[in-house]
Amino acid sequence: MHAIMIREPGGPENLEWTEVPDPVPGRGEVLIDVAATAVNRADLLQRQGNYPPPRGASEILGLECSGTVAELGEGVEGWQVGDEVCALLSGGGYAEKVAVPAVQLLPVPGEVELTAAAGLPEVACTVWSNVVMLAGLKEGDVLLAHGGAGGIGTHAIQVGKALGATVAVTAGSAERLERCRQLGADIVINYREQDFVEELRSQTKGADVILDNMGAKYLGRNVDALATGGRLVVIGMQGGVKGELNLGKLIAKRGSISATTLRARPVEEKGEIVAAVREHLWPLVERGSVQPVIGQVLPLAEAADGHRALDEGGVFGKIVLMAK
Ligand SMILES: NC(=O)c1ccc[n+]([C@@H]2O[C@H](COP(=O)([O-])OP(=O)(O)OC[C@H]3O[C@@H](n4cnc5c(N)ncnc54)[C@H](OP(=O)(O)O)[C@@H]3O)[C@@H](O)[C@H]2O)c1
Numbered sequence: 001m002h003a004i005m006i007r008e009p010g011g012p013e014n015l016e017w018t019e020v021p022d023p024v025p026g027r028g029e030v031l032i033d034v035a036a037t038a039v040n041r042a043d044l045l046q047r048q049g050n051y052p053p054p055r056g057a058s059e060i061l062g063l064e065c066s067g068t069v070a071e072l073g074e075g076v077e078g079w080q081v082g083d084e085v086c087a088l089l090s091g092g093g094y095a096e097k098v099a100v101p102a103v104q105l106l107p108v109p110g111e112v113e114l115t116a117a118a119g120l121p122e123v124a125c126t127v128w129s130n131v132v133m134l135a136g137l138k139e140g141d142v143l144l145a146h147g148g149a150g151g152i153g154t155h156a157i158q159v160g161k162a163l164g165a166t167v168a169v170t171a172g173s174a175e176r177l178e179r180c181r182q183l184g185a186d187i188v189i190n191y192r193e194q195d196f197v198e199e200l201r202s203q204t205k206g207a208d209v210i211l212d213n214m215g216a217k218y219l220g221r222n223v224d225a226l227a228t229g230g231r232l233v234v235i236g237m238q239g240g241v242k243g244e245l246n247l248g249k250l251i252a253k254r255g256s257i258s259a260t261t262l263r264a265r266p267v268e269e270k271g272e273i274v275a276a277v278r279e280h281l282w283p284l285v286e287r288g289s290v291q292p293v294i295g296q297v298l299p300l301a302e303a304a305d306g307h308r309a310l311d312e313g314g315v316f317g318k319i320v321l322m323a324k
Contacts (some may be wrong), residue, residue, distance in 0.1 A: 001019070001020065001021075001022050001096040001097045001273075002017055002018065002019055002020070002095070002096050002301075003017075003018065003020045003060050003092075003094055003095035003096065004016065004017055004018075004060070004061060004062075004094035004095070004109070004300060004301075004303045005018050005020065005059075006046075006047055006061070006066065009023070009047070009048055009049025009050075010047070010048065010049075011047075011048075011312075012047070012304035012307040012308050013304060014047065015047065015061075015297050015303050015304045017086060017301040017303075017308065018299070020060070020095070021093075022097055023058070023097055023098060023099040023303035024099065025071055025072070025073035025076075025099040025173045026073050026074075026099065026165065027073055027074045027075050027104070027250070028073060028074070028076060028101055028102055028103075029073040029076070029099045029100060029102060030069055030071070030072055030073060030076055030079055030085075030099070030100055030101075030102050030103055030105060031069070031070045031071035031073070031097060031098075031099050032065060032067040032069060032070060032085065032087060032097065032098050032099075032100060033067045033068045033069075033070040033073075033097060034065045034066075034067040034069065034093065034095060034096055034097060034098055034323040034324075035066050035067040035068065035114045035115060035118065035180060035322070035323060035324055036050070036065065036066050036114070036115045036117075036118035036297075036300075036321060036322045036323060036324075037064060037065045037066075037093035037094055037095075037118050037300065037320070037322050037323065038060045038064055038065075038093075038118045038119040038122065038151075038318050038319060038320050038321065039303070039307060039310050039319040039320075039321065040063050040064070040122055040151070040308075041236070041238075042263065042309065043061045043062065043063070043094075043264070043307065044307055044310060044311060046061055047061065047307065051309070053090065053091045054090055054263060057090035057091040057092070057263075058089075058090070058092030058098070059091065060091055060092045060093070060094055060095050060098075061091065061093065061094040061303075062085065062089060062091060062092055062093020062094040062095065062098070063088070063089050063090070063091065063093060063121075063122050063263060064088055064089055064093055064118060064119070064120070064121040064122040065086065065087055065089060065093040065098055065118055065122075065323075066084070066085065066087075066108060066114050066116075066117035066118040067079050067085065067086075067087075067098075067160075067323075068082060068083065068084055068085070068114065069082060069083040069085055070097065072102075073099070073102075073318055075081075075101075076102045078102070079102060079105060080299040081121060082304065083107070083132070084107070084108045084114055084117075085105045085106060085107060085108060086105075086106050086107075086108055086117040086118060086120055086121050087100045087104050087105045087106065087121060087272075088100075088104045088106075088121040088125050088262075088270055089104065089121075089265060090270075092234065093118075093216060094300060094303055094321065095172045095307050095323070096310040096324075098322050099158065100148050100171075101267045101270075101271070102257060103268075103270065103271030103274060103275070103311065104121075104267070104270050104271065104274055105274070106120075106121060106124075106274060106278055106282065107278075107282070109282045109285040109286050110285055110286035110287070110288065111288070112291070112292060113153065115294075115297065115320060116292040116294050116320065117292065118320050118321075119151070119292045119293075119294050119317070119318035119319075119320050120285070120292050121274075122151070122262070123151050123152050123154075123155035123156075123168055123318070124155065124277050124281055124285075125262055125270070125273050125274060125277055126152055126235060126262055127152060127155050127156045127211070128159065128273065128276060128277050128281050129220050129260070129262065129276070130158070130211060130233045130235055130258075130260055131156060131159060131160070131209055131211055131233070131274045132145065132163070132276075132280070132281035133273070133276060134231075134233060134258055134260065135208075135209040135211075135231040135233050135258070136209075136231070137160065137165055137166030137208065137209045138163065138164075138165075139144075139163060139165065140164060140165070140166075140321045141165045141166070141208035141209060142165065142166045142168065142204045142205070142206065142207050142208050142209075142227065143156070143160040143165045143166070143167050143168070143207065143208070143209045143210075143211070144168045144169070144170075144196070144200060144207040144209070144210045144211070144225060145160065145167065145168070145169050145170075145175065145210075145235075146169070146170045146191075146196075146211065146212050146213050146214055146218065146285055147169075147170065147171070147213045147238075148169025148170060148171045148176075148177070148180040148185055148188070149169075149172070149176035149177075149179060149180055149316050149317075150213070150317075151170040151293075151317055151318040152211070152213065152235070152236075153169060153171070153180070153181060153211075153213075153292070154293035154308055154316065154317045154318075155179070155290070156211050157169060157183045157184050157185045158183060158184060158284075158289065158290040158291065159281065159284070159290055160184075161184035161185075161272075161289075162284045162289040162290055163282065165208075165209075166186050166187070166204060167185050167186050167187070168185065168186065168187035168188075168189065168196075168199075168200055168203075168204070169185045169187070169188055170189045170190075170191040171187065171188070171189075171190065171191065172190070172191060172192055173190065173192075174311070176316060177189075177190060178205050179316055183293070186204055187199065187200065187204070190237075194300065195221075196221065196225060196247070197221050197224045197225045200225050201224075201225065204227075205227045205228075206225055206227030206228070206230060206253075207226055207227055207230055208227050208229070208230050208231065209220050209230065209231050209233065210225060210226065210230070210231070210232045210233065211233055211235065212232060212233065212234045212235065212236070213235060213236030213238050214236065214237075214238050214239035215234055215236060215237035215238065215239050215240055215241060215243065216237070216239055216241055216242050216243030217238075217239025217240055217243070218233060218239055219234075219243035219244070220243065220244065220245070220246060221247070222260075223246060223249050223250055223253070223255065223257075224249065226250075226255045227251050227253070228253050228254060228255075228260060229253070229254050229255065230253060230255045230256075230258050231255070231257075231258070231263070232257045232258070233257075233258050233259070234257065234258070234259040234260075235259070235260060235261070245257075268290050268308075284292055292317075293316065293317030293318060294317055294318050294320050295315035295316040295317040295318060296309055296321075297317050297319075297320045297321075297322060298319065298320075298321055298322070299321065299322055300321040300322060302321075303321055306319045306321055
């Protein structure tokens with residue numbers, strides 16, 4: 001098969017479309033004929049040599065894909081050759097074929113096109129596991145999602161609204177904020193021009209849940225933006241890893257801070273998240289209340305351009321790479 005390989009750690013020019021051995025599905029795994037994959041920020045770090053794949057995972061980039069089941073490994077039940085699926089991967093998505101534990105598979109939901117489904121597993125599993133399973137967002141809560149115009153943010157807006165929350169987002173331009181509003185965001189904040197703590201606190205009691213991609217840079221202000229009993233969940237470190245935390249403020253609010261990652265979790269935990277997504281979130285996608293937001297589609301062989309686009313910013317939602 002063909003796959004995108006990293007010639008040596010560095011820039012996007014080091015990505016090359018080349019021939020590699022086909023993966024073989026092990027016990028409990030399924031071989032997928034990949035239709036499409038999607039670009040994640042973690043792929044950029046891995047390409048630079050700063051985010052090695054977890055032990056046992058494919059060296060090939062790609063944390064999600066859609067496609068058709070081509071072969072079942074020993075002991076796999078519940079799936080058939082020919083099924084259209086999408087999957088959460090620990091790696092290996094930037095290829096024509098990938099082997100994945102069957103518990104990480106999801107059916108392509110409702111009317112979603114096979115190509116667009118490639119952009120769902122990573123955002124669906126990240127948003128659901130953090131915002132709902134961990135932070136317990138419920139009807140009437142206030143959700144603040146930073147980076148509302150990104151892959152995670154565009155999904156978080158829709159999930160928050162589908163659950164009956166008030167959703168506030170930050171983004172870097174009026175045009176991107178307007179698109180967030182069209183997706184359902186109630187409160188839109190330009191992080192280049194406005195103070196998100198002031199904006200949020202002037203319109204709400206504070207955030208019950210914050211989904212944060214910035215890390216250190218926003219740590220103090222995120223605590224300020226929390227409501228009493230609020231939960232801050234950090235999933236990204238775009239604003240650095242080391243920050244200062246005022247525990248006095250956190251205690252006064254009886255607040256909590258968590259930081260999580262999806263990729264490093266063992267297969268069983270990923271399976272639990274995928275099962276919860278299938279049970280609770282997939283019906284929302286089937287009904288159309290939550291839809292994939294795809295900002296750009298490119299051939300997989302041109303993955304380097306996808307990396308450049310994500311790095312430069314400006315894409316609304318996900319970048320999908322078509323393997324066929
Ligand atoms: N922990 C996990 O398991 C996990 C899983 C998936 C993703 N992530 C992380 O989650 C983050 C979002 O992922 P993604 O796929 O949505 O990436 P993405 O599509 O590249 O979006 C990144 C977003 O960051 C926003 N941003 C940049 N500077 C900002 C600032 N100062 N304040 C607020 N927002 C700012 C951008 O907003 P504008 O474009 O509007 O400027 C953009 O929407 C990334 O850091 C990623 O690594 C973590």
